[in-house]
Amino acid sequence: MNKPVVWLVIPDTQIESAVRDIPALSAFQVESVRFDSNDWLPRLHARPPEAMLVQADRVQDQHLVTLMENRPSCEIMLLSEGSPNPLIDQAMRQGASFHFRLPLEDKLLQDIFSDIHNEWRSEDVAAEATRSDLDQFGLLLGSSPCMRKVYRMIRKVADTDASVMIVGESGCGKELVANTLHLMSRRIDQPFIAINSSAFSSELIESELFGHEKGAFTGAVKSYKGIFEQAHLGTLFLDEVTEMPIELQAKLLRVLETGQFSRLGSEDVLTTDVRVVAATNRSPEQAIADGRLREDLYFRLAQFPIELPPLRERGEDILGLARHFLAYRNAADKTQKFFSAGAMEAIEKHLWPGNVRELKHLVERAHILALDEITQEHLGLDGDFAPVLTPQEDALIIPANAPLEEMERQAILQTLERCEGNKTRAAEQLGISIKTLYNKLEKYRS
Known part of the structure; x- marks a missing residue:
C-alpha cells in the first residue's frame, strides 16, 4: 500500500528539519516543495498531496493566492511568526484548516498528522474494498505470468475448430476457460452447452449425448434431442471426460471423427457441427494407463491441450482474487468490509486445495460473518496452513x-x-x- 503524501513548503530549512523529526510523519511520503519553481502547480493538479504545511509569511503573496485559488481537496496548514497578514486571514476563509504560530508545538502536529493518516487509511481501505485490480480476459481473472500464458494460448486457438483439452484441478475454472474459448470464437452467436460426464449413470449418458426417440427405453415418454443436436454450430463442453463409461467413448470418438450419430431407438443418421472442448482433473496419461480413457479418444480431444494452473501457483493472484470477490460482495450488498492484515496473511499462506472455487466461497462466507473488518477468525483458516501428516x-x-x-x-x-x-x-x-x-x-x- 502506498504512503500518503505531505508537502512541506518551508523555505526555512531549520524549521523544515524540525518538522521532519515529528514521529507521525514517518507514515507519510514527505516531499519538499518550493513555490518559486515552475512545476509545483502542475504537480498539484496531477496528484494533490494528502496534507500541506506552508510557511505562509516566507512565500510570495501571489503564490499563496494561487494556491488557494487552486485549492485541492487536502489539508492545508499555514505556518507563520504571528505578524498580522491579510492574505493568511483570506486563506483561512478560503478553507485552510490551521494557522500555527512559531515556535511549533510538536505534540499538536503529532496529533494532527496522526489523525490525517488515520482518515487517509480509512478512505483508502474503503476504496480498495470496492475495487478489483486484476486483469480480466474473457471470463477469467488474473495477472500472474502463468495465467497470462493461458490467455495467449486461448487467443491462439479460440477462432479455430481444433478440439481443446483443459487439464486442471477441481475448482480452477475449467468451465470458464471453455466459455471464454466460445466467446472468442466465430461460434459466439451459437449455443454453448456444458455437461458433466460424471453426473449421469452409464445408462443415461448415452441418451444425454445423442438423444432418444419416444419408447426407446422405459421412461422415454417423448423424443429428446441430445446435446450434440442442441449444440449444433456451437460449442460443446465435456467436463470430467475421463469419468465417461469406457464403452461409450468409442461412440463419442465416431461422432468427433465423422460428425454423425443416431438417437437411441432410431436408425436415422443425424449430422452435427460442434466444436468440442473437454476437461479433466486427472492426468490424461494416467487415466489412459488405468483404462479410464481411450488413447485414440484422448488424441482426438487434445488437438490443443491447455493446462490450467492451481491457485497455489498463481502468486499475487491469490490476494487479488480475494479482493475481487470481496469487492463484488461489497458492491452487491452496499457495504465496505475489508480484510485485516492477519486475514490477508492467512489467505496468502493457505494452500487452497479447492482452488478458486474454495476461495470464492470462503470470502463470501466471511463477508456474511464480519461486521466491518474481516479477520482470520471469520475466514476459518487456522495457523496450520500446510499440515504435514506423519x-x-x-x-x-x-x-x-x-x-x-x-x-x-x-x-x-x-x-x-x-x-x-x-x-x-x-x-x-x-x-x-x-x-x-x-x-x-x-x-x-x-
Whole structure:
C-alpha cells in the first residue's frame, strides 16, 4: 500500500528539519516543495498531496493566492511568526484548516498528522474494498505470468475448430476457460452447452449425448434431442471426460471423427457441427494407463491441450482474487468490509486445495460473518496452513481379516473424515467419481 503524501513548503530549512523529526510523519511520503519553481502547480493538479504545511509569511503573496485559488481537496496548514497578514486571514476563509504560530508545538502536529493518516487509511481501505485490480480476459481473472500464458494460448486457438483439452484441478475454472474459448470464437452467436460426464449413470449418458426417440427405453415418454443436436454450430463442453463409461467413448470418438450419430431407438443418421472442448482433473496419461480413457479418444480431444494452473501457483493472484470477490460482495450488498492484515496473511499462506472455487466461497462466507473488518477468525483458516501428516497419522485403519467390501467401506469413510466432509476432495483422493462416492455412501446408509 502506498504512503500518503505531505508537502512541506518551508523555505526555512531549520524549521523544515524540525518538522521532519515529528514521529507521525514517518507514515507519510514527505516531499519538499518550493513555490518559486515552475512545476509545483502542475504537480498539484496531477496528484494533490494528502496534507500541506506552508510557511505562509516566507512565500510570495501571489503564490499563496494561487494556491488557494487552486485549492485541492487536502489539508492545508499555514505556518507563520504571528505578524498580522491579510492574505493568511483570506486563506483561512478560503478553507485552510490551521494557522500555527512559531515556535511549533510538536505534540499538536503529532496529533494532527496522526489523525490525517488515520482518515487517509480509512478512505483508502474503503476504496480498495470496492475495487478489483486484476486483469480480466474473457471470463477469467488474473495477472500472474502463468495465467497470462493461458490467455495467449486461448487467443491462439479460440477462432479455430481444433478440439481443446483443459487439464486442471477441481475448482480452477475449467468451465470458464471453455466459455471464454466460445466467446472468442466465430461460434459466439451459437449455443454453448456444458455437461458433466460424471453426473449421469452409464445408462443415461448415452441418451444425454445423442438423444432418444419416444419408447426407446422405459421412461422415454417423448423424443429428446441430445446435446450434440442442441449444440449444433456451437460449442460443446465435456467436463470430467475421463469419468465417461469406457464403452461409450468409442461412440463419442465416431461422432468427433465423422460428425454423425443416431438417437437411441432410431436408425436415422443425424449430422452435427460442434466444436468440442473437454476437461479433466486427472492426468490424461494416467487415466489412459488405468483404462479410464481411450488413447485414440484422448488424441482426438487434445488437438490443443491447455493446462490450467492451481491457485497455489498463481502468486499475487491469490490476494487479488480475494479482493475481487470481496469487492463484488461489497458492491452487491452496499457495504465496505475489508480484510485485516492477519486475514490477508492467512489467505496468502493457505494452500487452497479447492482452488478458486474454495476461495470464492470462503470470502463470501466471511463477508456474511464480519461486521466491518474481516479477520482470520471469520475466514476459518487456522495457523496450520500446510499440515504435514506423519505416515501413522495418514494411514487408514482397516480391521484385520476384514472382508474386501468392509475394507472399501473403511477406506471411503476414513478418507471422507480426513477431508473434513469435502466429498469432491475425498473422491479425488480415492480415485473415483463423485457420483460413485455418493452411491457408495447411500449404500452404507441403507
